[in-house]
Amino acid sequence: MMGRPSRSVLLERMNRMLDELRKDIASGRLQTGQYIPSEVALGKQFGISKESVRQALDKLVEEGLIRKIRRVGNQVVGKAAGTAERAITDTDLREGAGDGTTDGVRKEMFSIPRAASVTRNVLKLAYYPVLEHEAILIPLIQAFEQRYSGVKIELLPTPLPVDYAEHGMADVFTVSIWDHMKLLEKDPSLRIMSEPPTGLSCYPKLNDIFQSADGRLSAAPFIFSPVLLCYNQDHLDACGIEEPNENWTWYTLQKHARTLSRELGVQGFASHVQSLNRWPVFLLQNGFRFNEQLPDRIADSPDLWESLRISRDLIHGQDKIRPLLSENDADIEHWFREGKVSMIMTTYFGMNSLLDSPISYAAAPLPSLRNNDTLLLVTGLSCSSSSPVPELSRALIEFLCGEEAQRLIRRHTLSLPACPAAYTVQDGLMGNRPSQDLTPEQILEQGQFYSRLNIKPRIIEDMRDQLKGFWSSIEDEIEAGERLEQLLKSHS
Template sequence: MSYKSDRPTFHERLDHFVNVIRTDILNGIKQEGTYLPSESALAKQYQLSNKSIRKGLDQLVEEGLIVKIDRVGSMVTRHSRESVTINYGCPLSLTSDFMIDDLIAEFSRRNPGIHVRRITLNPLGYVRSAEEMMQNGLLDVVAFNSPQFQEWNELGLTPLLEELETDKAMYPITESAFRIGDKVYARPVSFSPVVLCYNKQHFREADIPEPDSYWSWDDLIEATSRLAAIRGRHGIYFLPASENRYSIFLLQGGKGSKHMPDGGSRLNMLEGLDKLNELINNRRIFPNYWAQGNDETIRLFAEGQVSAILATYFNLNEFAHMDFEYDICPLPSLHRGDPQKTLMLSIGTALVHHSPSKEAASRFMEFLSSADAQMLIREKTVSIPARKEAAEASRDSGGLNRPSRYSMFREMLPSYFYHKEIGLQMQELRIFSRFLKEYWSGMIDVNVLYERLEELMIQSKEGEQFKPVVEHS
């Protein structure tokens, strides 16, 4: 099976085309009553196909900015500048996570006087980028995932957002990601646990039982070792340094410490790190491969290079139109019989407190969490809507390649935990990821790695900024 994902590049070019035309119209550069260049000229200018250009033009038609006149062209509509434009800051990944462009188009159809300008925020330094744009009056609504909002709160930036009322139609745990005390600052749109995703055909052909909720990491290591021996390929892969992956093992290790026979103590979460290191240092099952991002992990799995990956429901959208057998199950635990624990990611939208178009921005934010929008997410993607009614809807249209255990997330709810429940701030987790890379690269040994984590935990508890010890040779 070959795998090719050019979605980000395509969406970036299409997004750029629509944004340029929209901005030129709203700013009066392309005046009312004038015509846009021909589809073929636009395709050449923006390096898109004629079909893609038509898709972009259809979006502008839906927004009421242009009309298509047969055999003449696309004309800028009159009175277009009388509409309200709201700026929506979000990551590019939302185009696949829950088809944000389709949701924006549907909102525009229902609210012809409101235009939503999607602004892609830099994934590196997302929080600071959003803050800067808000301070300069360039955002009205902004998307956050749960770790981004945690960082936002840790930096003391919540006053930049409007306080919201609780929406009881949402899963309570999704809203808790954006709750500070008794105040809510973002409306949930979608969520996902991190799960184990595996190739059903590989397990069947090797005559190995499929993973289930009772598996420990040792069970997974044993099964993927057998798979590797039979298939001659590695068994499992994930990006170890990702804060959404190594944090799982810190979480499963647990808080607190235990007394050792020598009279000392050891952090419980170090047991989780022991298992992580055992797993990724096993070259029979785990490739010595440093992916540049999650897309490469998805590619390795889709091409059959590995039999299992750690993934979210958002990632499963990459398989929605592929013809191969895969399924999901809860993550293994450290020991058989341990309570299940997995990392939870929620995505929500927040209203900028000083937005000059607060009424229109609020309407858009509420639409994304509305019953209709949430059902669109359920029907058109593999992602989980935050609205309970939509997430648990029985109808399943669109012919998407969903895992047979799609509804498993409902039974897993008690096992969900956010990054904040690890006991480290997001900045401290990123510092620790640097130490992990140094250890895996052979620059420091495991004892130094664990000392660094203990220092981080102590200083985090005391509210101090981390200052690593500098060793001199």
């Protein structure tokens, strides 16, 4: 195990990082308006901690070379006249730098002007990083640049593409239905989103979710997936368990999960239940609607507690000594890929990690409670209303959502293309794919959006946080119910 570098070595590495960044800015390799590499990436490159990177970058802020933008990154702003370059000294290390931000930067946050150096042939695309894998985004962008000679796409991978658009830093941005709901709650007119190109071929239901309060289309559907059940066929065959079908309930799944756990020594079923893309499914399947239940005590609603009880039992109700502890949905998919789990609650987005795996697997609709509804997840593309290149922005969306690009997504990923014609592609499908699959018609019939629950997204987020004790079995339904009741009162 490597020890921490000595103080002199740390100083040398920090100053070397600063020198290279200054040279990149002076040479134009990093231009005004662009972002330097992330603090994590710089730390790995120069062998220093993220805290040391932050402390060193304060010097570039003092020199007027960069500005720190909360939750986004460090943006190049040019060379400030009369500001001398200064190396990191031993005194700086003794004084420390806290979290690497000054009070001025904290106050500034996003309140900065759009970079004046943006040219008309540069298009800024802010997108979720997972789309590089889930929608082969980089090759698609390269294909667009080849078709539109002279156009350069500036890629801005970020978990917060809507924030980029809100502050004029993106011409085109990706938006999930969850982020769209949160934006709609804040601004029902969706002023930051201009209408996407018209005439795009798309499953009509997917357009329903991307609309402003007055019915204006705000984004073009790009890819989608239901929450579904994925299972290891070899595991089920070894235990003589029939493959999941429309007659399975969650109680059927729990029974078979115990058999798999007992006979194979694996986790029979796993799900990152507390995910915002998982636990609301149980509410949908029980027909629970928040606006119908709010007048009564939340703890007295049998529909709610049956839903939550099932989600808790799926964590604790197996024969394994202890449940799997997951930080996110990707952990569950990783364990499934390694053969440690037999059945998982996942999406086609997550199943993309299985394309290069050797396991034999299949997909099926989720087991049911009172109905067989599932959650439908969609990622869309939107034009920023503040973009100086609106026609070029629409051209990019038209290309990415057009049949040619959508067919490539179909061939190279498991993500479902929003264009119906693309799904008909059966030749040249790449990778290890599920032997049994769902049809778009089946998915769209059973798939529902969060909006069906009639509750604001921030309340769902707060409920998730309050339910952690219940899911961990350290609180009973009475205690958890009282917490939820207080929470909902605070939001009323």
